Amino acid sequence: xxxxxxxxxxxxxxxxxxxxxxxxxxxxxxxxxxxxxxxxxxxxxxxxxxxxxxxxxxxxxxxxxxxxxxxxxxxxxxxxxxxxxxxxxxxxxxxxxxxxxxxxxxxxxxxxxxxxxxxxxxxxxxxxxxxxxxxxxxxxxxxxxxxxxxxxxxxxxxxxxxxxxxxxxxxxxxxxxxxxxxxxxxxxxxxxxxxxxxxxxxxxxxxxxxxxxxxxxxxxxxxxxxxxxxxxxxxxxxxxxxxxxxxxxxxxxxxxxxxxxxxxxxxxxxxxxxxxxxxxxxx
Numbered sequence: 399x400x401x402x403x404x405x406x407x408x409x410x411x412x413x414x415x416x417x418x419x420x421x422x423x424x425x426x427x428x429x430x431x432x433x434x435x436x437x438x439x440x441x442x443x444x445x446x447x448x449x450x451x452x453x454x455x456x457x458x459x460x461x462x463x464x465x466x467x468x469x470x471x472x473x474x475x476x477x478x479x480x481x482x483x484x485x486x487x488x489x490x491x492x493x494x495x496x497x498x499x500x501x502x503x504x505x506x507x508x509x510x511x512x513x514x515x516x517x518x519x520x521x522x523x524x525x526x527x528x529x530x531x532x533x534x535x536x537x538x539x540x541x542x543x544x545x546x547x548x549x550x551x552x553x554x555x556x557x558x559x560x561x562x563x564x565x566x567x568x569x570x571x572x573x574x575x576x577x578x579x580x581x582x583x584x585x586x587x588x589x590x591x592x593x594x595x596x597x598x599x600x601x602x603x604x605x606x607x608x609x610x611x612x613x614x615x616x617x618x619x620x621x622x623x624x625x626x627x628x629x630x631x632x633x634x635x636x637x638x639x640x641x642x643x644x645x646x647x648x649x650x651x652x653x654x655x656x657x658x659x660x661x662x663x664x665x666x667x668x669x670x671x672x673x674x675x676x677x678x679x680x681x
Contacts, residue, residue: 410448421472425463429455439506443469473596481608485514573658616645623649628657
């Protein structure tokens with residue numbers, strides 16, 4: 399079993415800036431082999447993959463990017479970064495990289511984003527992993543809906559209170575302790591002036607119609623699918639993962655006991671074992 403050491407973390411970097419229809423996206427890649435694309439979710443960034451990238455890059459050419467409005471990508475007032483937009487951006491990124499049929503690992507909002515790219519925009523995937531994804535209604539929480547209704551009030555919070563809100567929100571996704579530096583890196587993009595505005599815009603632009611539109615099409619997914627779920631996810635319960643499995647009959651399903659919303663940070667080795675078995679199989 400491979401244990402990732404601190405020096406491995408340097409493999410994640412954002413060395414490329416790609417112009418998209420929603421603003422510039424910071425991107426990176428590493429490794430050699432078949433193409434594999436990582437799609438992060440909310441409120442994360444491509445940094446959320448940094449602990450599994452080194453192992454994946456031994457067998458694959460791994461590509462990642464920060465969605466516009468997230469991480470180190472462009473953020474500005476009046477920017478549209480909702481799920482419909484991000485589905486289009488994902489398709490644009492595959493086109494930028496000249497990827498005709500990569501394998502894809504998607505997490506959280508990355509699920510709805512890549513499902514839209516596949517089912518609405520004609521993107522073809524070799525193999526497809528859906529990890530604790532937002533894909534079906536209902537999603538969100540009472541807090542999520544409350545912030546969405548009062549964005550201006552939250553956006554005006556003093557910086558130290560805003561930081562506390564972001565930290566508490568992110569902590570709420572986890573059931574296992576992660577590296578303190580990792581936690582700080584997850585929080586950091588939302589603490590700048592641009593980041594604070596973008597953080598609250600995501601609440602305001604969240605709309606279940608962008609998953610409602612594709613839910614009837616789940617049986618039309620054109621590739622092998624693995625649904626991987628942190629069994630103790632505080633945000634998207636295991637039952638939602640099982641319901642998604644029922645909608646994708648040809649998918650395989652696996653739960654990770656004792657893991658929350660972030661398997662790629664909470665249970666690195668177990669996550670890599672599942673990914674290696676699925677991506678390396680003939681399924």
